[in-house]
Amino acid sequence: MDLAIICEDAAKNFVKNNNEFKIVGSCVKNSDVFILKDNKIPKKIGIAQNRKYQKELVKSKFGSSCEVYPMTATALGYALENNTLDAILIDALKSWKLNGKKEISNYDKDYITYVMVVNKDFEKKDLYKKFIKSYNESIIDLKSEKLLKKHLSSYIDTTISDEEVREWKKLNVKLEPIIR
Secondary structure: OOEEEEEHHHHHHHHHHOOOEEEEEEEEEOOEEEEEOOOOOOOEEEEEOOOHHHHHHHHHHHOOOOEEEEEOHHHHHHHHHOOOOOEEEEEHHHHOOOOOEEEEOOOOOOOEEEEEEEEHHHHOOHHHHHHHHHHHHHHHHOOOHHHHHHHHHHHHOOOOOHHHHHHHHHOOOEEOOOOO
């Protein structure tokens, strides 16, 4: 592996245990959304395990009176649909096909959800420089609603309406360039 985009907590742990890699920057901010079963304040909220920042997002939005249930990210949707939880905090792309009221996770400030980790030897190569240039150009290109719609539709394998693209933008998900 030369490069990966993973959650910040996992990345910090990975580079701590593997000195051949480093974090080169944040890639995505604010990509987690709450999905609520109904309009009531949730009492039981599921989050992805080992994501410390998600506990803070829950506390910031709903206070400390609700219970937080860490679990594998793949189990979150099932727990919500199965009425085990009142709400979940999940990546916006994974939330697309789930039922419930989607809400922005943080109004006050941006938070990092994914970072780029790179092999230090690979970082020195021209191929890495070309990749970063292409990656950064893609971030600029995705500001176009038409391109965003096309690529979101392709990624989640479903047709997306213009209204859904506008809703996506309201979620405040930010794709970040990597600064060299």
